Amino acid sequence: MKNNLSNEVILQEMRRLLAYSCNDSSIENNHYENLHLVILKKHFNAEDVRIDHLNNVIHVHICLDGGADFFGRKSVVDVEMKYTDINEFLQNCIEGSDQNIFFYKNILNFYSREV
Template identity: 35%
Template structure:
């Protein structure tokens, strides 16, 4: 029961942060790392670039995780180049939220990191 409440709270806070990040196009630069992290997680992408003006996301999606080795330089990993068009950034990012347990932990780390950085700016 308690895990369910924490899970729902993390998802709700993440959706609120996404909504906040998409309100002002001038603030996209501040939230770019959040947007890229969400897309990398959802699509299993190695490289993500967001063109906010043209509403496009370019990324290299990793096709085979078994070949990837974190301790080595990975030069010959099979990837698929993708160029996606989105109409509404907020809806697009919200559609990338995965609800499995591993993803919830990842989102909790993002929220924790973001709130720490936010508090550092307010204390300075």
């Protein structure tokens, strides 16, 4: 993959990869499960994410303050989100900031080597 892709092309390719990764056979085989998890972790700044495809629910474990108290405990919240279309949900997590573009570029490089 070229290193000088425009941000718009990178976003477009990420959206295409997500759409492809959400087809029925990919979901059933969990082939792209890690892709979906890292996209959700990045978007929600989450420590842990689980996707329950059977019930169309995403469980996200989010650290609220980024730090820990004196005893090393973090302020966390568990969020449960329902979805009707996993592809649509993941597509809405794609953002065009420079930091995200770099992240997406690495993902695209990884998956282009896999194909």
